[in-house]
Amino acid sequence: MTGNSPDFTVSLRAAGLRPTRQRVALARVLFEGGHRHVTAESLHAEVKATRMPVSLATVYNTLNQFRDAGLLREVVVAPGRSYFDTNTGHHHHFFVETDGELHDFPSDEVTIAGLPAPPEGTKLSRVDVIVRVRR
């Protein structure tokens, strides 16, 4: 290792994934710097700009594997397109409907009181709050 960047080789192996060139390149784009919200297409465009060739199929495969490994979370805000979120902690979203932007806000400032009990025979998985706004 020659730089000071996080060692994605380690976290990929820890997730049970071989640290291939493509996955390391994608991890760098995703996890270096602050939290991100990407689509497969936007991530593909970004990684191509680093001159590391990665196919769109691999971007899809990798996003799904990272999500399954808990490195990413999938956020559903608009029909027909998936967003992937590098922030896997508890938080909620502003969705700017007019331009498709997604912004985090912390869930610890928000209180949700009076939620009814889940339907018979089900257990809670997650509570998503999406605040839709427009410009």
Place this chain on the structure above:
Amino acid sequence: MTGNSPDFTVSLRAAGLRPTRQRVALARVLFEGGHRHVTAESLHAEVKATRMPVSLATVYNTLNQFRDAGLLREVVVAPGRSYFDTNTGHHHHFFVETDGELHDFPSDEVTIAGLPAPPEGTKLSRVDVIVRVRR
């Protein structure tokens, strides 16, 4: 008029839509009886069962027109599929991830406190709360 069913001709005209055979048939399936959550495919199957032939393209057109007219609301809970909701009032949803079911719960029992201000230059459109549960 021979029955006691609501006059969908009137509400369609009020929405600026001609009360065609197809739209009236779809309105009956959607709005007679209690609130519904449908997909284009599920609604198409239901209306076909009434022996009134309606193409899938018309189901899509009509759902979009009803949504634009405020008769329906679109709910995004899962990637790759749109749900349409006949309940246009304030309320939130349970989504049973394991079988794709959507259930309402009233928003007046729920309190959401501490929401941050919308990003600069945006105004609030709607707050969606989706409680995801699994069997």
Place this chain on the structure above:
DNA sequence: CAAGAACCTTAGAATCGTTCTAAGTATTTG
């Protein structure tokens, strides 16, 4: 109640985001 204008429905093609297939390539293991 014409008859034209406006609007609507539809089959089938097209599009879009995503997944699959299968053949070649990289990574790991011993």
Place this chain on the structure above:
DNA sequence: CAAATACTTAGAACGATTCTAAGGTTCTTG
């Protein structure tokens, strides 16, 4: 290093949705 295993990829396939363009329905006006 060789064999085993996992990965990447082009291109085909897919499922949901939208579009096109041609024929049918509904509305308006006299």
